[in-house]
Amino acid sequence: GAVVSQHPSWVICKSGTSVKIECRSLDFQATTMFWYRQFPKQSLMLMATSNEGSKATYEQGVEKDKFLINHASLTLSTLTVTSAHPEDSSFYICSARSSSYNEQFFGPGTRLTVL
Amino acid sequence: GENVEQHPSTLSVQEGDSAVIKCTYSDSASNYFPWYKQELGKGPQLIIDIRSNVGEKKDQRIAVTLNKTAKHFSLHITETQPEDSAVYFCAASRGGGTSYGKLTFGQGTILTVHP
Numbered sequence A: 001g002a003v004v005s006q007h008p009s010w011v012i013c014k015s016g017t018s019v020k021i022e023c024r025s026l027d028f029q030a031t032t033m034f035w036y037r038q039f040p041k042q043s044l045m046l047m048a049t050s051n052e053g054s055k056a057t058y059e060q061g062v063e064k065d066k067f068l069i070n071h072a073s074l075t076l077s078t079l080t081v082t083s084a085h086p087e088d089s090s091f092y093i094c095s096a097r098s099s100s101y102n103e104q105f106f107g108p109g110t111r112l113t114v115l
Numbered sequence B: 001g002e003n004v005e006q007h008p009s010t011l012s013v014q015e016g017d018s019a020v021i022k023c024t025y026s027d028s029a030s031n032y033f034p035w036y037k038q039e040l041g042k043g044p045q046l047i048i049d050i051r052s053n054v055g056e057k058k059d060q061r062i063a064v065t066l067n068k069t070a071k072h073f074s075l076h077i078t079e080t081q082p083e084d085s086a087v088y089f090c091a092a093s094r095g096g097g098t099s100y101g102k103l104t105f106g107q108g109t110i111l112t113v114h115p
Helices: none
Strands: A002-007 A012-013 A019-025 A030-038 A045-051 A067-073 A076-081 A091-096 A104-106 A110-114 B003-006 B010-014 B019-025 B031-037 B045-051 B058-059 B062-067 B072-077 B086-094 B109-114
Touching: A002 A091, A002 B010, A012 A091, A012 B086, A019 A030, A019 A091, A019 A110, A030 A067, A045 A067, A076 A091, A104 B045, B003 B086, B010 B019, B019 B031, B019 B086, B031 B062, B045 B058, B045 B062, B072 B086
Parallel strands: A012 A110, B010 B109
Antiparallel strands: A002 A019, A019 A076, A030 A045, A030 A091, A067 A076, A091 A104, A091 A110, B003 B019, B019 B072, B031 B045, B031 B086, B058 B062, B062 B072, B086 B109
């Protein structure tokens, strides 16, 4: 149990385009999903917290107009990187938290490369 | 906010030896401390966690200890195997309030187990 999937696993796009990343909890309902960014050889940095049916809460320094988050159901959250630039290239990882426990289960990550 | 420090940044051991990774945290309200294993190009995988009402937890070759007074917790891996080689992250989280469920990660430890 507790499986979280992400799609796509990797994506290459041109500068200025938008990219959407999906995060799904496959076998449990997640009232909260989290989006992280990880640069090479670095730790995970929380970008935003996404609660089902409400607006996401962004961490300081994260542009909410650039990283659009939608959490439309208890099993799906999406992150859209708008007007992507090469500096947005990174490993984006989502996690989902069970409504009953504190544990977070992580997705496999999405490698974004912006040319 | 919470700050988690993790040491060492790299750890090299011989197969069969034990490995210990230590973390300290700053927020006395933190009460959930998970450990994650991350292999190259993949998302973090929860390997063990401990809550503040427990001092030690064991799962086969893996154990975690928590000292609330000193605000530090440690991961112990016994009888290490080459497949234990990965990056290990500690994290801390508090229950309740606006920070509920938010994980703060340590910097990570690259563990290499030599056959």
